[in-house]
Amino acid sequence: MSGVDGSGERYVVGIDYGTLSGRALVVRVRDGAEVGSAAHEYRHGVIEDALPDGGPALPPGWALQDPQDYRDVLRHAVPAALADAGVQPSRVVGIGIDFTACTVLPTLADGTPLCELPELRRRPHAWVKLWKHHAAQPHADRINAVAHERREPWIGRYGGKISAEWQFAKGLQLLEEDPEVYRRAERFIEAADWLVWQLCGAETRNVCTAGYKGIRQDGQYPSAEYLAALNPDFVDFVTKLDGPLLPLGERAGALSAQAAEWTGLPAGIAVAVGNVDAHVTAASAQALTPGRLVVVMGTSTCHILNGEQPAEVPGMCGVVDGGISPGAWGYEAGQSGVGDIFGWFVAHAAPAGLDSHERLTELAAAQPVGAHGLIALDWWNGNRSLLVNHDLSGLIVGLTLATRPPDVYRALLESTAFGTRMIIEAFVAAGVPVTDLVVTGGLTANRLLMQIYADVTNRPLSIIGSAQGPALGSAIHAAVAAGAYPTIHEASAAMGRVQEGVYQPDPRNVRAYDALYAQYRALHDHFGRGGDDVMLRLRAIRNAAVATGAQADSVLEAIG
Known part of the structure; x- marks a missing residue:
């Protein structure tokens, strides 16, 4: 990708921090044209087995990262994206970032990560806990049980359950498993907000992660009495979260001289408030209108939907006022494993000669619906919505000696679509309409998978017109923070893009999938709801x- 620095044109940079890498995108403010990009892989990737440099082994369910890998994205990906675009840095007026969430780290009051202190380097709880760190499930269970016992008013806003992935579960695990590191943590902050802090030198918190991941509702966090009921030493946890809270699209500050040196961008340009990768994508997909469900498909899937009114939807990740865009109630749901499930099968279960997504998709696409005789549950990485239990696991029913790898592969594809249908039906049952789907992410290239989703959900499916939806969304927010557009809605209309109605439900397939879905739902409820x-x-x-x-x-x- 390359571009030409036109006279008078202004540009913004959006940076999407994923699970394994960060990508910088240079975008023209006038029309959202993507003129340059570059990616940088994290040197340490996901730390799951042992801490780096001979550090201790990690228990099951842990997933950590090194914050230095995030800074390296600024140093490498941003200058490379500018070079790819052929854009002079002086033309750039703003920068925005998004991050996987809940990805959270403990720091000192000045933002220094605890894992960078020599005396804490070998303490696992001093490191970044990635979104898919699921070792806090027992703590999440207790958070939920106590909330229901006390009839806490906020628990319904999260579908009745707080996830093990969210801030409070990870914070309670930190306190109870390493009290010294907990005491040293003067801040407990989302990686998105920490990166903004690194860029502009000012600590801020965004309403998106504070609401969805930090149990902040109606202007406040859970009460001290509730926290004391969890653990008397947990009462001060909110002080570690509390910082200037800003709405999405706002200017968090100006790019510092240090960050300008890292990125090659001019000091003083606008730094947008941080955001979550899935939520920021609604702007790039032109999907801020209530009823349009954004399905962000990658290693996992996040479902994002604006509504006109608040509603309590059982099993949802949350509903937050202004959580996706100002002026609407933003809903979030998700599936903890999607692309990861398909990747697992190709890497570890498919035989030689069939160990590629392309070949398996080709063979699976030749089958009529239901011909493989299988139903799978999509819980290879636990269940985020609707059951909110990361101790659940995968299941395939119907295997025989006649079963072949393409059969299993197709059943796994279908299982994730069934999981999305469960989420849609929960929204609709609670009075939150879902009219159509807008899908984004690398999995949109699989035409079979997209058609399965249209058929299983019986809804038209549109495709985002960008291969870099989160990064484009961050760039759109940067344009608003820089004053180029007055609102996110206006910036989205000018800079976002979507291919409407690319996949339409096939009525014959819809009927066939209705029968299979009934079996999926029976298994879902039996193994997930106490059967x-x-x-x-x-x-x-x-x-x-x-x-x-x-x-x-x-x-x-x-x-x-």
Whole structure:
């Protein structure tokens, strides 16, 4: 991708921080044209087995990252994107970032990450906890149980359950497993807000992550009495979260001299308030209108939807006033594993000769709906919505000696579409309309998968007109922060793009999938809603065996 620096043109930079890398995108303010981009992979990737440089091993369910990898994206991806665009840095008027969430880190009051202090370098809880850090599930369970016991008014805004991925579960785990690191943490901050702090030298918090990931509703966090009921030493947790709270699209500050040196951009340009990768994509997909469900598909999937009124939707990640765009109630739901599931099958289960997405998709596409005789549950990485339980696991029913790899692959594709349908039906049942889907992310290239989603949900499916939806969304917010547009809606209309109605439901497939979906739903409710907790028992046996090194029968006896 390359562009020409036209006379008088203004540009903005959007940076999308993903699970494994960060991507910078240079965008023309006038029309949203993407003129240059570059990516930088994190040197440490996802830290799951042991801390770097000979640090201690990590228990099951941990997922950490190194904040230095995030700074390196600024140093490498932004200058490379400018060079790719052929744009003079002086033409850039603003920068914005988005991040996977809840990705959160403990810091000192000046923003120094605790993992960068030599004395804490070998303490796992001093590091960034990535969104898919699921080791705080017991703490999330207690957060939810106490909230319901006390009839906390905010719990309904989160579908009745707080996720193990969110700030309070990770914070409570930090307190109870490493109290010293907890005490040293003067701030507990989303990576998006921390990066904005690094860019402009001012600590801010954005309403999106504060609302969805930080249990901030109606202008306040949970009460001190509630926190004390969880743990008396947890009462001060809110002070670690509290900072200047700004709406989306606002200017957080001016690019500092240090950040200008990192990025090659002019000091003093606008730095937009941070955002979440999925939520910021609604602007680039021109999907801020209530009823348009944005389906951000990657390693996991996030479902984003604006509504006109607040409603309590069981199993949702949350509803937040202004959480997607000012003036609307933003809803979030999600699936913890989607692309990761397909990738797992190709990497670890498909035989040689069939170990590619392209070949498996080609063979799976030749099948009539239901011909494989399989139903799968899409819980390879737990369930985010509707069950909010990351101890759940995957399942395939119907395997026979006649089953072949393309059969299983197609069943896995379909399982994720069924999971999305469960979420849509929960929205509709709560009075939140879903008229159509706008899909974004790398998985949009799989035409079979897209048609399956249209057929399973029985709704038209549009495709975002950008391969870099989150980065474009961040650039749109940067344009608003720089004063180029008065509102996110106006910037979205001018700079966003979408291909309308690319996939339409096939009535024959819709009927066939209705029958399969009924079986998926029966399995979903049986294994996820108390019919049989075998998945939870198996996870407990596995975790105990890994932690103690004992044989499974001894572990089983120990846990009863």
